[in-house]
Amino acid sequence: MAAIGSFTWVTGHAEGRPEDIPGFEDLWHAVSPDTAFAAMGTGTYRKMTGPVTPYIVDCVAKVLSGHGVRAAEVDRLVLATSDGVLGLLGRDVAVDVMRAAGLTACVPTIVSLQQCCSSIEALRYAWGLAVAGARNVVLVALDFTPDDRDRVRSFAVFGDAVAGCLISRDHAGLTLVGTGVATDFSGMVGEDTFATRQSVARAALGQAFGQAGRTPEDVAKIFTSSLFAPIATFNAMAAGQAREKLHFQEPMTRYGHCGNADWLINLTDYHDKTGLEPGALYLAQASAPGFFACALLEAGT
Structure with a gap:
């Protein structure tokens, strides 16, 4: 049986403060009118200082080391990114990552066109590969913004990050x-x-709840997109979710909104600090203009 684990993330090396972005106040009020940035909850963000490939390779190495999996044992590599970053990756990104990470025996795939929800679709796809027989599938979600002025979006300040996990038939984890x-x-x-x-x-x-045969009351914690805190809370309550179940504020304060990598970062942060309760049900979710995606994950007993 397949399981999901070995969660990790890598952020950009440089730390920035939103207030230091040229013209920040005007940019913020243009995209998020009548909102006070102080309520956003973002203190800093991270910025990549070079090409994205080394960050992806670093993330892959950390994912594999979590369970002691060798690169040659990976059957599939699934990358996920938002629409705007897809065009920045270059046509050789898969080859470059596979060569540098030693993933020369795997088949690569990229999932996109669902904005910040792309990684949840990628998780569904990667899970299907493992259920169908793939022994080890590495999932990597990445997003980055080359121009600091483009980091300021509607109810969000974007940071650069790569997050990943392993879907494996050989190791325990989430279902x-x-x-x-x-x-x-x-x-x-x-x-x-x-x-x-x-x-x-x-x-x-x-x-999601229909497939699982569960109810929202069964969920122990929710790992959501790291958006403007009042908006994230309001959206959750509109969907019938209790505010106290959300986990996103602390990572957002340090890293900002990292696109489709958010839920993985927030889950990993909670896993590392608190731990996942055996048998508990967790909800990963992401929202973007025109999209909403979610995944229910059950911890092993």
Whole structure:
């Protein structure tokens, strides 16, 4: 049986403060009008100081070392990134990563076009590969922003990070018991409303809980996108989620919003500091304009 574990992340080496971005105040108020940045909760963000490939390779090495898996034992490599970063990776990114990481026996894949929800779709895909017989599948979610001025987005300040995990048939970990994804075209074109955002979230959550045969009350903790704190809390409550179950604030304070890597970073942070309770049910979720995706993960007993 497959299981998910060996969670890790790598951030950009340079630390920045949002207030030091040229023209920050004007940029923030242009994309997040009538909101005070102080309530955002982001103190610093991380910035990559060179090409992304070494960061991906570092993350892969940490994922493999967590369970003592050799690079030659990896069957599949699944990369996930948001739409804007996809065009920045270059056509040789898979070859470059495989060569540097020693993953010369695996088949690479990249999942995108679902914005910050791409990594949850990638998790569903990677899990399916393992269930179908792949022995070791490495999942890596990455996002980065070359121009600091582009870090300031609607209700978020973007940081650079790579996060990953291992889906393996040889090691214990979390079981994927349900997934869901839903789209709202009005959100993709910037015309969504509270009602449409609520509808798309509930549709995706309904899929996941229906597959798992569980209820929202069964969830011990929720690892969500690291957005403007009041917005993240409001969105969760609109979806019927208790605010105290969210875990994202501390990582966001240090790293900002790291795109589709957020839920992995938040899960890893909680795992490292608190630990996962045997038999407990956890919810990973991500939201983006026009998308909501989620995955229910059950800890082994």
